[in-house]
Structures are given as structure tokens and as C-alpha cells.
Amino acid sequence: MRHVLSVLVEDEPGVLSRVSALFSGRGFNITSLNVAPTLEAQVSHMTITTRGDEQIIEQIIKQLRKLVTVIKVVDITAVTAVERELVLLKVQAGDENRAEILRIVDIFRCKVVDVSVDELSIEVTGTGEKLDALIKLMEKFGVKELVRSGVCALKRSIQADKV
Amino acid sequence: MQLMGAEILFECLGQEKVDVIFGYPGGAVIDIYHALPQYPIEHILVRHEQAAVHAADGYARATGKVGVSLVTSGPGATNTVTGIATAYMDSIPLVVITGQVPMPLIGNDAFQEVDIIGITRSCTKHNYLVRDINDLASTLQKAFYLARTGRPGPVLVDIPKDILAAKTQYKPITTPVKMRSYNPTYTPHPGQIRRAFKELSKAKRPLFYVGGGVITSNATEELSWLIDNCHIPVTATLMGLGAYPTHKPLWLGMLGMHGTFAANTAVSTADVIVAVGARFDDRVTGKISAFAPQAKIIHVDIDPTSIQKNVTVSIPVVADCKEALQAIKKEAENNKDICWEEKQNEWLQDTVSWKKEHPFKYIDDEKIIKPQYVLEELQKLIPEDTIIATEVGQNQMWAAQFLQFFHPRHFLTSGGLGTMGYGLPAAMGAQKAFPNRLVVNVAGDGSIQMNIQELGTLMAYKLPVKILILNNGVLGMVRQWQELFYKKNYSQTNIAESQPDFVKLAEAYGAGGYRITEKSALRETLQKALDDPRAAIIDVQICPHENVYPMVPPGKALTEMLLI
Numbered sequence: 024m025r026h027v028l029s030v031l032v033e034d035e036p037g038v039l040s041r042v043s044a045l046f047s048g049r050g051f052n053i054t055s056l057n058v059a060p061t062l063e064a065q066v067s068h069m070t071i072t073t074r075g076d077e078q079i080i081e082q083i084i085k086q087l088r089k090l091v092t093v094i095k096v097v098d099i100t101a102v103t104a105v106e107r108e109l110v111l112l113k114v115q116a117g118d119e120n121r122a123e124i125l126r127i128v129d130i131f132r133c134k135v136v137d138v139s140v141d142e143l144s145i146e147v148t149g150t151g152e153k154l155d156a157l158i159k160l161m162e163k164f165g166v167k168e169l170v171r172s173g174v175c176a177l178k179r180s181i182q183a184d185k186v
Numbered sequence: 187m188q189l190m191g192a193e194i195l196f197e198c199l200g201q202e203k204v205d206v207i208f209g210y211p212g213g214a215v216i217d218i219y220h221a222l223p224q225y226p227i228e229h230i231l232v233r234h235e236q237a238a239v240h241a242a243d244g245y246a247r248a249t250g251k252v253g254v255s256l257v258t259s260g261p262g263a264t265n266t267v268t269g270i271a272t273a274y275m276d277s278i279p280l281v282v283i284t285g286q287v288p289m290p291l292i293g294n295d296a297f298q299e300v301d302i303i304g305i306t307r308s309c310t311k312h313n314y315l316v317r318d319i320n321d322l323a324s325t326l327q328k329a330f331y332l333a334r335t336g337r338p339g340p341v342l343v344d345i346p347k348d349i350l351a352a353k354t355q356y357k358p359i360t361t362p363v364k365m366r367s368y369n370p371t372y373t374p375h376p377g378q379i380r381r382a383f384k385e386l387s388k389a390k391r392p393l394f395y396v397g398g399g400v401i402t403s404n405a406t407e408e409l410s411w412l413i414d415n416c417h418i419p420v421t422a423t424l425m426g427l428g429a430y431p432t433h434k435p436l437w438l439g440m441l442g443m444h445g446t447f448a449a450n451t452a453v454s455t456a457d458v459i460v461a462v463g464a465r466f467d468d469r470v471t472g473k474i475s476a477f478a479p480q481a482k483i484i485h486v487d488i489d490p491t492s493i494q495k496n497v498t499v500s501i502p503v504v505a506d507c508k509e510a511l512q513a514i515k516k517e518a519e520n521n522k523d524i525c526w527e528e529k530q531n532e533w534l535q536d537t538v539s540w541k542k543e544h545p546f547k548y549i550d551d552e553k554i555i556k557p558q559y560v561l562e563e564l565q566k567l568i569p570e571d572t573i574i575a576t577e578v579g580q581n582q583m584w585a586a587q588f589l590q591f592f593h594p595r596h597f598l599t600s601g602g603l604g605t606m607g608y609g610l611p612a613a614m615g616a617q618k619a620f621p622n623r624l625v626v627n628v629a630g631d632g633s634i635q636m637n638i639q640e641l642g643t644l645m646a647y648k649l650p651v652k653i654l655i656l657n658n659g660v661l662g663m664v665r666q667w668q669e670l671f672y673k674k675n676y677s678q679t680n681i682a683e684s685q686p687d688f689v690k691l692a693e694a695y696g697a698g699g700y701r702i703t704e705k706s707a708l709r710e711t712l713q714k715a716l717d718d719p720r721a722a723i724i725d726v727q728i729c730p731h732e733n734v735y736p737m738v739p740p741g742k743a744l745t746e747m748l749l750i
């Protein structure tokens with residue numbers, strides 16, 4: 024099953040390679056990994072999406088906690104409220120396709136961030152599924168470049184839980 | 187006080203009460219060696235950096251203290267890797283200090299530069315590159331703290347040469363280490379202890395399965411109390427030998443691939459197993475799906491990753507073995523009405539008869555010297571406080587099977603990594619710690635050649651380690667697998683032809699050299715060698731195709747063991 028782990032780490036040199044080496048060294052699977060600073064100096068936040076049965080996920084969490092630079096690990100799979108990814112892509116957009124592409128951009132609430140004679144650069148955020156759907160649509164026009172951020176997730180807050 | 191980085195290092199080692207370090211000099215650490223004579227720390231100059239780490243490891247296992255080694259950058263650092271991995275697999279506390287090229291040169295493929303932090307990331311508990319002289323003291327303090335607390339392990343500190351040579355204001359750190367990202371759990375959850383005790387008090391066929399963690403946490407007294415008062419039979423892993431005296435009635439012998447019939451049958455039939463400081467290694471469990479099929483498992487371990495890793499556990503207890511066993515003992519003291527012996531009576535009789543039916547045995551010969559016989563004879567000649575180190579292979583298994591272990595920290599062996607070449611330097615480290623005790627390295631003729639150069643160190647520091655080579659002329663353990671599972675295709679396991687004359691080799695170093703070829707001369711020559719005040723090699727020519735039994739074939743269940 025797919026799991027989303029929220030991981031707080033000390034922001035030290037090498038911390039990312041400690042985490043990624045743990046996954047590769049022990050044969051765990053990483054679907055995406057995202058690192059960014061937090062509001063607190065010297066602390067970074069990682070969102071890791073991974074796959075495995077219950078026993079493997081339990082090992083992954085325990086092994087992460089065992090790393091000396093890891094402060095906290097929470098499996099937020101069951102409690103994620105919002106999950107977003109960002110995609111930037113460059114699509115072939117000659118005169119014959121431009122109008123249709125712009126219509127899709129509209130439907131998917133994307134933004135056009137760069138334009139040239141025969142290309143459009145598009146920015147879009149959303150869930151993985153939405154992005155997959157968009158990419159599929161764009162592929163028929165010819166996607167020239169694509170970058171994808173990996174998942175960012177926020178835990179549902181407690182009040183919202185009660186409602 | 188203004189001090190150089192190299193001096194701060196020694197101030198810190200002094201604060202950690204380090205009295206001996208094992209090392210080898212080079213360009214990147216020459217400042218450390220320059221400062222060394224000012225300080226009351228003894229330095230043992232080894233002949234190879236791998237041995238510096240194994241020696242620190244042997245010192246740590248024998249004393250319970252943190253072992254320290256010091257090496258230069260580049261090749262000095264890479265030579266430590268096998269030693270570090272060996273200590274990591276067996277959870278041994280070490281601090282390994284490596285020199286590094288100066289900070290401005292890092293990343294430039296400078297002379298003798300390697301990324302030892304990257305290389306050792308997966309075989310250290312943690313490692314540090316010191317980037318600022320003002321962090322040096324606090325980093326070393328953290329390194330010692332991490333090495334010895336929680337699940338112990340090796341910690342590497344990489345120090346660039348310019349930091350060693352720089353000066354800064356130094357004030358000893360007087361506050362204890364605090365790290366919010368590292369807080370091992372020592373005290374067991376009371377509810378889990380109650381649950382565990384309840385299971386034990388109901389059990390008809392309870393069994394203790396103990397490992398290296400009991401020795402690490404100095405919990406042998408608590409363990410003995412529980413076993414003796416609750417009449418629960420006990421088995422141990424290779425790493426747990428010495429946790430419970432091997433001559434006592436409730437001792438079933440080691441379990442696992444080369445364990446006893448009694449121990450392997452007991453785990454396979456027990457209804458409650460208390461695993462204490464043991465990690466369900468595949469050498470222990472055999473075929474995992476057939477392991478302990480009837481048992482509820484209570485697992486005490488300080489490292490949560492050890493629990494539920496290989497087997498399903500009914501009652502996990504994350505704690506220090508000593509504290510957990512104390513807590514269980516308290517429960518037992520508060521429940522005096524339980525008639526342990528009575529409720530377990532049948533089980534106790536079964537285990538006794540298994541022990542009687544199939545002890546470790548071998549077919550002796552009138553002329554040919556059997557290795558098991560050598561070890562039985564050795565046992566008769568050595569005092570109870572003898573420290574035994576081993577190399578790896580058949581020699582190691584025979585030592586585990588045919589010697590007696592009365593105390594913890596008396597048996598030094600590479601279990602998890604199985605590092606040939608471990609025994610001699612480890613014995614050296616233990617002998618350094620205990621100059622007045624007998625230290626014997628039980629060796630194979632293959633393994634001993636992996637760190638034989640340390641004979642030089644033994645002689646230089648008058649460390650009278652006795653090296654007992656069970657010389658079969660082959661890489662015996664591999665040969666055994668070839669014989670049993672690879673159609674007797676003895677590919678590349680014969681080393682008899684080019685074997686050195688071990689007696690002459692010993693003599694070349696100024697050590698004692700003894701050869702035993704006749705069974706009738708065994709005891710006398712052995713005694714003579716043990717009485718030699720120098721280090722000595724005893725080369726015993728044993729039967730070249732003797733195998734280790736029992737043996738659970740790889741992938742088979744413990745109940746499918748091959749007996750002799």
C-alpha cells in the first residue's frame with residue numbers, strides 16, 4: 024500500500040543521503056521525496072511517499088527513527104487532509120492545437136507561465152491523479168519537457184476531525 | 187586556554203577516561219601524533235589499520251568500555267572499514283578517529299582523500315565530519331555518548347588536518363549531551379512487563395533465548411536469578427555465550443545452525459519464548475516460517491527495529507535488558523505462590539533428556555587429532571577467567587561448542603559479519619586490557635593469515651596472546667558446505683600447499699612456536715605453550731576433513747538438523 028510519511032530532520036550536511044541510503048541499502052521503495060526548510064532554523068521537513076506491506080512500513084518508520092539526525096516520523100497516510108504536487112511542463116503548441124490546449128489549461132486550472140511561437144509552458148498543482156490525467160491529455164500534443172515535484176502533504180487538523 | 191585541535195582531541199579523550207588507543211600514523215594525523223607524548227594516553231602502534239579497529243573492538247568487548255582507534259586519511263581510513271562493519275553488526279561501542287585532508291581541499295581529489303563519511307554511513311551508528319574547530323569538543327563528546335548508549339555501535343569522527351593544526355580557546359564541556367533526535371528507551375513499559383510475566387506464569391513450556399544484548403547491558407545476574415528461581419531452561423546465541431554459565435543444569439547449549447539438539451528442539455516446542463537482547467538472526471532461526479511454531483514470543487530489545495523484523499512478536503518490550511529483567515524479577519518476587527517447577531515439570535524432564543540424548547559429540551580417533559578433542563584438552567588446562575577470541579569458520583563453531591563459558595565478556599567472536607582475521611587483533615586488545623589474564627585466540631589456518639602481521643604488535647608490547655591454530659590445511663567451513671551441498675566440488679578451498687611454517691614464522695617475530703602432530707604429545711605441548719611468557723603460536727595438525735555438527739542445512743527448519 025502507498026504511505027505518506029512526514030519526517031522532521033536536523034538540517035545537517037548529509038542528512039538527505041542518510042535517508043536515501045537507508046531506503047536503497049535496505050531495499051525499501053521510494054516513490055517520491057521532498058525536502059524543504061521549516062519555520063524553525065536547523066530543522067527540515069521531508070515528505071516521503073513509499074510503498075510496502077504493513078510489516079515493511081513499520082520497519083521503514085522504525086529505521087528512520089533510528090537515524091540519529093531524524094527528530095520525528097509520522098505516518099500521515101490515514102490523516103492527510105491535503106496532498107498536492109506541482110508539475111511544470113512544456114507542450115508543443117502550433118496554431119492548430121493552441122486553442123484546445125488553452126481550453127484544457129482552463130478546465131484544469133493550470134497557469135501558462137511561458138509562451139513562444141510553437142510552445143506553451145504550463146504550471147499546475149493538484150493531486151497525483153489530477154496531474155496524471157492532465158499529462159495524459161497533453162501527451163497527444165507532444166510534451167517536450169516535464170518536471171514533477173513529488174508530494175507535499177498536510178495533516179488534517181484535530182478540529183476538522185470532529186466535524 | 188588556547189589549544190590546537192590535536193590537543194583538544196586528547197583533552198576530550200582524557201575526559202572520556204580513555205587510557206589506551208590503537209592506531210597508525212600518517213600525514214593527515216601527524217599533528218595528533220606530535221601532541222601524543224604530552225598526554226598520559228597509551229598508544230598501541232599496530233601493523234595494519236584493520237587490526238587497530240579489531241583491537242579496539244576486542245578491548246571494548248572484554249571491558250565494556252568504548253574502544254578507540256586513530257588512523258590517517260585515505261588508505262588509513264579505508265583500511266578501517268571491515269573493522270567498523272564488524273563492530274556495527276555486533277553492536278560494539280567504538281570511536282574511530284580518522285584524519286582528513288584540509289577543509290579547503292575536500293572534494294578536490296586531494297592526495298589521500300576519500301569520502302570516509304560516505305563510505306561508512308551504512309556501517310556506523312553515526313559519523314561526523316568536523317568542519318569547525320569550535321565544534322570539535324562537542325562532536326567528540328557526542329561520538330562517545332552515541333557509541334556507548336542505547337544499542338551501542340561504532341561512531342566515526344573525521345577531522346581535517348587544518349582543524350587539527352588550528353588553535354582555539356578551549357574550555358572542557360561539563361554539561362551532559364542532550365540530543366532531541368536521539369533518546370533511547372531504557373525503562374520498560376510496566377503494562378508490557380505485567381503481560382509478559384502473566385504469559386510466563388501460565389506457560390507449560392517456557393524458554394529463555396538470550397543474546398548479545400544481555401552481555402552489553404551487564405544483565406547476567408538478573409538473568410541467572412530468573413532462570414534459577416523460575417526453573418526456566420535457557421539457550422543463547424553465539425553472541426550470548428557467557429550470559430549464563432554453561433555448566434549449569436538449565437543450560438541447553440547454543441541454538442541455531444550449529445546449535446545443540448536440545449536447544450533447537452526446545453525452541454521448536456516451547457509455548458512461551460522470552461527473547462532477551464537477541465535479534466532472530468537467520469543463523470538462529472533457520473527456515474523462518476517453521477521457527478518456534480508453537481510459541482508466544484516476548485521480545486526485549488532496546489532497538490525497536492530489532493523487534494518484529496524477522497518474526498511476529500506477541501509482547502514487544504522496548505527496553506534495556508537489565509531494567510526489563512529487573513522488572514520481571516520484581517513480578518516474580520511479588521508472586522511467590524507460583525509453583526514453577528511443578529507446572530513445568532514435564533518440560534524440564536524433556537529438556538534434560540534431550541540434553542542427555544544428544545550432547546555435542548564427535549567421533550574420536552586413536553591417532554588423528556580431532557579439533558574437538560584439542561578444545562576439550564585446552565579447557566582442562568586454562569583458568570576460569572581465560573578470555574577466548576576466535577577467528578571465523580569451523581574453528582569458531584568448535585570453540586563455541588566445546589569450550590565452557592562461565593562469565594560474560596570472556597568470549598570474543600565476530601558473529602554478525604563473520605570476519606576472518608578478527609581473532610588475533612581482538613585478542614590483542616583484550617590482552618592489553620587484562621595483562622595478567624590468559625588470552626587464547628582459537629584460529630583456523632586460513633583466518634590467521636588475514637592479520638598475522640599483528641604478531642609484530644604482540645611482541646612490541648609484550649602481549650602474550652596464545653594462538654591456537656586448528657590447522658586442517660583447508661578453508662574448512664567453506665569446504666564443509668562444498669562437501670555437503672555442492673557435490674564435493676572442492677573449488678579453491680585447499681590452502682595446504684603453500685602454507686607457511688607457522689613455528690618458524692612465530693620464531694621470526696621472536697614469539698614462541700609449537701607444533702603438535704601427535705595426539706600423545708598434545709597435552710604436554712599445549713601446557714608448555716601456555717606457560718610460555720611470550721606470545722606463541724601452537725600449530726595443531728588436525729584431521730583435514732572434520733565437519734561441524736549438528737548442522738541445520740541452509741533454508742531448512744531447526745528440527746531438520748543433521749546430527750553426527
Ligand SMILES: Cc1cc2nc3c(=O)[nH]c(=O)nc-3n(C[C@H](O)[C@H](O)[C@H](O)COP(=O)(O)OP(=O)(O)OC[C@H]3O[C@@H](n4cnc5c(N)ncnc54)[C@H](O)[C@@H]3O)c2cc1C
Binds near residue numbers: 337
Ligand atoms: C560461521 C558462523 C556460524 C554461525 N552460527 C551460529 C549459530 O549456529 N547460532 C548462533 O546463535 N549464531 C551463529 N552465528 C552468529 C550469527 O551470525 C549472529 O551474529 C548471532 O546469532 C546474533 O546474535 P544475537 O541475536 O545475540 O544478536 P547481537 O548481534 O548480539 O545483537 C544484540 C541485540 O541486542 C540488542 N541490544 C543491545 N544492547 C542492548 C541493551 N542494553 N538492552 C537491550 N537490548 C540490547 C540489540 O539491539 C540487538 O538486537 C554464526 C556466525 C558465523 C560467522
Ligand SMILES: Cc1ncc(C[n+]2csc(CCOP(=O)(O)OP(=O)(O)O)c2C)c(N)n1
Binds near residue numbers: 578579606663
Ligand atoms: C574476510 C572473510 N573472507 C571470506 C569469508 C568466508 N569464509 C567463511 S569461513 C571461511 C573459511 C575459514 O577457514 P579457516 O580460517 O582455515 O578456518 P576453518 O573453517 O578451517 O576452521 C571462509 C573463507 C569470511 N568469513 N571472511
